[in-house]
Structures are given as C-alpha cells and as structure tokens.
Amino acid sequence: MSSAPTGNLASLAAAVLQPGFVGTTPPPWVLRWLGDGLGSVVLFARNIVDLDQVAALTAALRAERPDVIVAIDEEAGDVTRMESGRGSSRPGNFALGAVDDPELTAEVARDLGRELASVGVTLDYAPDADVNSNPANPVIGVRAFGADPDLVARHTAAWVRGLQSGGVAACAKHFPGHGDTRVDSHHDLPRIGGSRAQLDAAELVPFRAAVAAGVQAVMTGHLLVPALDPRLPATLSPRILGGLLREELGFSGVIVTDAVEMRAVADRYGFAGAAVRALAAGADAICVGGERADEDAARELRDAIVAAVVSGELPEQRLAEAAKRVGQLAAWTVAARADAPSRPTGTPGGSPIGLAAARRAVRVTASAAGALPLAGAPHVVEFEPPRNIAIGAETPWGIAAPLAALLPGTTVVRLGADDLGDVPAGTAAGAVGGAPAGAAGGVLAGAVAGAAGRPLVLVVRDLHRHDWMRAAVARALVARPDAVVVELGVPALVTGAVHVATHGATRAGALAAAELLAGTGRVAAMPLVGVAEPAVG
Numbered sequence: 001m002s003s004a005p006t007g008n009l010a011s012l013a014a015a016v017l018q019p020g021f022v023g024t025t026p027p028p029w030v031l032r033w034l035g036d037g038l039g040s041v042v043l044f045a046r047n048i049v050d051l052d053q054v055a056a057l058t059a060a061l062r063a064e065r066p067d068v069i070v071a072i073d074e075e076a077g078d079v080t081r082m083e084s085g086r087g088s089s090r091p092g093n094f095a096l097g098a099v100d101d102p103e104l105t106a107e108v109a110r111d112l113g114r115e116l117a118s119v120g121v122t123l124d125y126a127p128d129a130d131v132n133s134n135p136a137n138p139v140i141g142v143r144a145f146g147a148d149p150d151l152v153a154r155h156t157a158a159w160v161r162g163l164q165s166g167g168v169a170a171c172a173k174h175f176p177g178h179g180d181t182r183v184d185s186h187h188d189l190p191r192i193g194g195s196r197a198q199l200d201a202a203e204l205v206p207f208r209a210a211v212a213a214g215v216q217a218v219m220t221g222h223l224l225v226p227a228l229d230p231r232l233p234a235t236l237s238p239r240i241l242g243g244l245l246r247e248e249l250g251f252s253g254v255i256v257t258d259a260v261e262m263r264a265v266a267d268r269y270g271f272a273g274a275a276v277r278a279l280a281a282g283a284d285a286i287c288v289g290g291e292r293a294d295e296d297a298a299r300e301l302r303d304a305i306v307a308a309v310v311s312g313e314l315p316e317q318r319l320a321e322a323a324k325r326v327g328q329l330a331a332w333t334v335a336a337r338a339d340a341p342s343r344p345t346g347t348p349g350g351s352p353i354g355l356a357a358a359r360r361a362v363r364v365t366a367s368a369a370g371a372l373p374l375a376g377a378p379h380v381v382e383f384e385p386p387r388n389i390a391i392g393a394e395t396p397w398g399i400a401a402p403l404a405a406l407l408p409g410t411t412v413v414r415l416g417a418d419d420l421g422d423v424p425a426g427t428a429a430g431a432v433g434g435a436p437a438g439a440a441g442g443v444l445a446g447a448v449a450g451a452a453g454r455p456l457v458l459v460v461r462d463l464h465r466h467d468w469m470r471a472a473v474a475r476a477l478v479a480r481p482d483a484v485v486v487e488l489g490v491p492a493l494v495t496g497a498v499h500v501a502t503h504g505a506t507r508a509g510a511l512a513a514a515e516l517l518a519g520t521g522r523v524a525a526m527p528l529v530g531v532a533e534p535a536v537g
Helices: 006-015 028-035 051-064 093-099 102-118 149-165 196-201 204-212 238-248 263-269 271-281 295-311 316-337 352-361 400-406 429-433 438-449 467-479 507-518
Strands: 017-019 040-043 069-072 169-175 217-220 254-256 286-288 363-366 379-384 411-416 456-460 484-487 498-501
Touching (some): 006 017, 006 316, 017 295, 051 102, 093 102, 093 149, 093 352, 102 149, 102 352, 149 204, 196 204, 204 217, 238 271, 254 316, 271 286, 271 295, 286 295, 379 467, 400 411, 411 438, 438 467, 498 507
Parallel strands (some): 017 040, 040 069
C-alpha cells in the first residue's frame, strides 16, 4: 500500500485525465480542478462557436494553469470540431491519400496546426493512421489515408510533421490499427484478425512511420487483437502498450486512451475500471467526455485511480510515470506555442489551402466525353446513410448548397433508408417513371421525377456498404441513365455514365465537386480518368 498522502495521489490522478466539458466558456469545476492538478482538457464541437471564442476559452483555462494541455479531436475532414457547424474547409485523409502528394498533406496539416495553435489548442487527436483494408468498415472509411500500408505511412508521417511544425502536438490513432474491422468500437469490441506477420506488414506500418516522424502522442484503439494479446483489448494490454509500442516501436511520448466511456471497454470493465486498467497497462492519459462530460464523471475516474493505488492494484510509480509524461508533453506544447501565430490564421471562407487540395482530390470516371458541365440547374437526390458516430450530427454535408450558389434554381431532396424501405433493384424502368409498386418505390419515383427536363445528380456516401442505397441508385439510373453519380465516401463501387468522387464529405470537397459540375473554377478542366460501367453491380 502506498504511503503517499491522498492529496498528492489525487493531484497525480487529475494530472492524467483529459476530460471534456459542456459550454463555450470553462465551467467553474474545470477551473477549480486546474488549480488542483488537472493536466488537460479536451474540446468538442459543443465547446466551439468561432476562432475568437475558442481563443478566449483557452485563455481562461491558461489563466488558471499556464501549461494546461488543450486537446481537440480535429481530423480536418469529415470528422471536424472546429468547423462542425459548416463542414471542414480542408479535405480529410482519404482525399489527401488520393492525391498522394506528401508535401501537400504536410502543407494542409501545417495550415491546420497554425490555426489551432493561434487559438490556444495544443494537442490534436490526429492523424488517423489506420489502414482501411476492410471496405465494410463502418467507422474509419474516409478518415484513413487509404488501404495501402505504405501510402498510409508516408502520409501519416507527413501529417505529423506538418501539424507539429505548425505548433500543435499530433496524436496518431487508433493503435495498433482500426482499419480491418466491421465493428465500431463506440458500440462493441472489434476483433482484428491476422497473424503477427500480417500486422507487421499492414496495421503497424503507419505507426512505425509516425514514431519515426517524432509524433508526440499515440491514441490506443479499443480493439481485441489476438495475435498480440488474445485476452485484453489494446487499451488495457501491457503486451501491446508496453511490449509493442514502447519496447519494439520505441515510442517514448504520451499514450492516450480512446474515450473510456466507449462501450467496447466500458461494457466489459466498467467506466472507471477501464481507466485504471489502462493506466496499469501503460497508458499515460485518459480521454473522457465525448458522452460523459461533467464533474461527476471526472471525480469518479480520479477517485477510482486513487483507490487503485491505495489498494495496490495500480502501482504509484506507474501513476507518477504517467503524470510525468503528461508534464513533458505540456512542456513541449508551451515551447511550441512560443512560435505560434498570435492571431487566428483562418479566413471567413475557411482554408484556401484546403480548397486547393480538395480540388486536386476530385476524380471523374465517364463512359463518354462531353457529359460535364451540366446543361443547367440540376435536381439533386442525396441518399443519407446511417450516421457514423465519430462525425458530428450537426455537421452538414452534400453538394446541393454549393451547386445552388453556382447554378441558381438547383433543387434537392434527401432520402434515407427509412424513406425508401425495401426498394428492389430489378424493377423495370417504367416503374420508376410511372406507378411503382409500394410506397417506397413511390418516394423514389417522386424524387427522380423532380428532375424532369433537367439534369439529375445522385449523391451517395459509401454506396458499396448499403444495400438499400445501391438498389435505389440502380432504379434511378434505369430511369435516368444520364444521371451523374457523386460519391462523397469511399468510391469502391463506381457506377453511372458519369461518376464523380470527392473522397470525403467535407465542405471543401463539396465545393470542388460543385465547381466541376457547374463548369466553373479550376476543377472544370480536369481530364476524365476512366470508363465507368453504366449499372450498379
């Protein structure tokens, strides 16, 4: 049993927490905790209005503790917190991987780093270093640079160098790799198969590159990887955090857990139990607050950590080591902030560098030349998949808004699986244009009929993953084979006479696609890159 005073233990326990909170100004409990040893906080979309407000928020935090680590989950793509209310003005990882210019990736990350640093954010839970090798992955997808380990590695390293040269610590995630799974760890515990040799050849390649690039932090994934540890998920595994990440990969920075309230670990080990086990396994900082963001949650974790030290379950030396690493990261961020811009670098329209990069990521596949630009203001049908929980529900997506700005008179309808129900793919063309069987068919027919005499644009996200969406698009293309299909997700399934892929559903990517369709801007002259089959397979 430790002989250290409880007050000292409580301060150490607070030092390793990274809690979230509600509000656009720091609540009293957070300010009080900063004075009692709290080392970090994490910001989410609920904490952000604009750049000036974030700068004021972080200044209030630093008035209580000058070296506080202010973290954020900003991937600068579909997963955005700084621009959650309007969509990211920078493309995400998948778009940057499609361009495959590491210098561009570094430039976009540096641009983001300068903006974050200018408003007082010092740690970014990015880049996503996962290899998205499973096309059915429900939570990674366009958040990854791609499915090729070497491509992901070179862009992970570039993103780390770019962000950190902009004054913000990078945090590669989700170690040892969340790409080859069909399960979202927000809901359940994913299992990553494959032998150790396969992991070395795929999942671990980008993390080795991140460590070599000097990444300041690594975030664990709540993943069961039997080839590494058949019993414990990575976040709770000494073999994976200590043996693999520390000893084999040589990582000496801060190991941050993914949010400990996520069901993959909380359902099995308890909310506080997961935090204690993670620290004992070698984690240094406990992320919490995406879903549990009040003082009671932070207190429950702190008190459980103290009790675990007192009982001998968690060695005090391990807790002190974790707090020391957090302190070392805090010192790095203070030094980095000394060179950060004094004012926000963003513009009212967002990042010009981001838009230029998004334009380079657009790819067109067509069966014949001359199909673009559109002949007039189109009717847009946007098919909405179930929400990826990592993406804010408030974050807008789609191309109808930027298209309407370029082509006044553009109209739009958005349909989800509940709107369409069971739409059989093999229905004859007349059923779509005339009297289809069933209410679902009637909804689709009405949506397509809205484009009578006008161009039709069908917008999809991860078409290959959703049976109902594929069936609806197939029927729409039978009725309107001239329709343009715009894919905002992973373009694993290319269909239609004209197919446009943005490689992400960001505001920047949507504007780039709209420019292409409207025949304006720098994207308009982009050559076709292939020939599409005019049907969904």
